[in-house]
Amino acid sequence: MSAVNTSHSSADAHAHDEHDHHDLPWIRQYVFSEDHKYIAKQYLVSGIIWAIIGGLLSVLFRIQLGFPDADLTWLKPLLGEWIQNGKLDPEFYLALVTMHGTIMVFFVLTAGLSGTFSNFLIPLQIGARDMASGFLNMISYWLFFLSSVVMMISLFIKTGPASGGWVIYPPLSALPQAVNGSGLGMTLWLVAMVFFVASTLMGGLNYVTTVINLRTKGMTFTRLPLTIWAFFITAIIGILSFPVLVSAVLLLIFDRGFGTSFFLSEIYIGGEALHHEGGSPVLFQHLFWFLGHPEVYIVVIPALGITSEIVATNSRKPIFGYKAMIFSIVAIAFLSFIVWAHHMFVTGMNPFLGSIFMFLTLIIAVPSAVKGFNYIATLWKGNIIFTPAMLFSIGLVSFFLSGGLTGIVLGNSAADIQLHDTYFVVAHFHIVMGSASFFGMLAGVYHWFPKMFGRMMDEKLGYIHFWLTFIGVYLIFFPMHYIGIAGFPRRYYSWTGFDAFNTFTDLNEFISIAAIIVFAAQFIFIFNFFYSMFRGRVSTLNPWKSNTLEWTTPINPGHGNWPGAIPHVYRWPYDYSKPGAADDFIPQTVPFSATPESNFPHEKDEH
């Protein structure tokens, strides 16, 4: 909001004819805004709301898993009919798991993460007035909003939301008779996802176009901050993979509504033979995971980019291996498209094919390890400043490593026979993809909050939030590895009937308690966020002494970002603690000719 307020003064002082904003009607300033900064904030707040809902759902099913014998009547005011005789409805449990996954993967960590930071940072860090198409950007947010509304409605219908897992495998998801959630709930899920994909694609088209075409003078590709590289590659992955999900969803819609048999083979339900013939449910898995695997990189790469920026700034050192960082992102993006079948090792796939996908999967460890190594090498002997953003970034590096290691285990097609669909998988992806990108998102909020709202977040609350969350995440997900190795399957409502798993009762209880504490700790952040927005300390122009362009804008940048001309760029963004320099940082806007004392022999201004 503050951004729009200040646009009056800055726009008056320096008229940018095409960027004047002050005579727009109220609704186009505060609702259907085309300003990238405002849209970013809309995405952020929507993402936070979805994160609370998604987190709450996980707490609900953790209560069921941790305390299977407890009387849950006290949840009746919240869940109503879903609590029968003090027990959680088993079908609703499946719906909770499904919606938790869907909400977190798509609505929080795709829209909330990319939507917020790509929108906010791309124009600010490459030196552009706004996105290539502000209108498309606005439509992108409101399609996401529409998708959110549809998905939200599905939570409240009588038959319950989709419950076939976030991967919506047919035939479960294709046959309304299969489970209550495959009725109207599934239909709403599919409709919501079509809007969601349209929104993501519009966003992605804009990000790529903006990065390629609207960079300021001197901002060559090798001078782009790594955040921008990450958002750029993420958008490309999205453009290439989301249309495939549309195809899969479309075929599924035809199977559900028009009686086709793309994914449905000869099938009996309730003793009655259905007319479907000749479809292939595995085909759906191929199509789904062709999106689904790149999707996990869509989720994590922006977080890695944000971390690169924050770690370098707060170590007061150049990022170690700038080009290696770019190459590793590109390599991960490329590999992400040719490993999808490692989600399908147990579908009866040809073992030889499995070994090829295993080989490709394990190669991903190489660029990932390059990134992990470079983060640590950047931290090594740095003058580290432990801001909350820095702590969350270091937390991300920790998760990326410990979660990545179990990925090497899971990538083996032989080991996967035992571990497939167990809590080992749950532990793996919650650490490496869920928690890591969640930490990246939180780090980004702490770091760029001053630029978003012109105020600082409270540091002490940030520290408490970090330590509770960081330790809590390990307490939740580390024990899951053990349960998983023992063969405990995911998505099970209750295991008390199985002797093999009875010994894990206390461990499950422990996990559930940790999960509830971590969920509660997030409200510290939410309080801090909204309180600081209005009452926080007023920020300075460049609170973290950072080199990138966004800190050359006014504290509350108006529409068009820079009141005067757009600054030009003369150097890469990581000139921290350069030998000989007076300050320990040299912003990108300072030409080499102004810093003869610290230039390396090859550093001359371009001619």
Next chain:
Amino acid sequence: MENKELQHEEELKPTFAVHPKKFLLWLFIVTIVMMFAAMTSAYLVRSTDGDWLKFDLPNTFLVSTAVIILSSITLQGAYWAAQNNNRQMLIAGMGITVVLGVVFLVLQYEGLFIDLFKQGVFLGGEYSNPAGSFVYVLALLHGFHLVTGLIYLLIVFYSSVKGKVGSSDLLQIEMCTTYWHFLDLLWIYLFVFLQLNN
């Protein structure tokens, strides 16, 4: 010092850039390509699984293919007319293209819901087979995109009538032509693909 900086600003090389809107369109085309690539890959994967109905595509599709190629030619003519500020040719070309686009859609409808029905090839239901369903889905999905192209054509047609398209305002008609040619090529690809694999 200040002079030096100014001098440097002049010397900085401009960054690589093409027209953002044209670039957006090309990226949009990439997303459509990915969607159809997924569909046709699914088709190939599924067709090797057996239980696959063999049938001939109706001749109507041959006619509709000819019509849409013709419409691309007339649109290109309209574009050249716009370049030469030949308004009458421009409006005529645009008008004919719109008509041909509509004719194409009608022919597609006839091919799917009349000719294929007569052959006993259905979209869904008890007597359907994925081989037939794929033809319906691919043609319908292409038809949907063609409707968006048709709307785009109508917008540019309106602009042409209003005199807003000419050698100095080529962007709109240029982008429209790109999109329409793409839809044309996309159908040719689908048609050849279905012919070869049926």
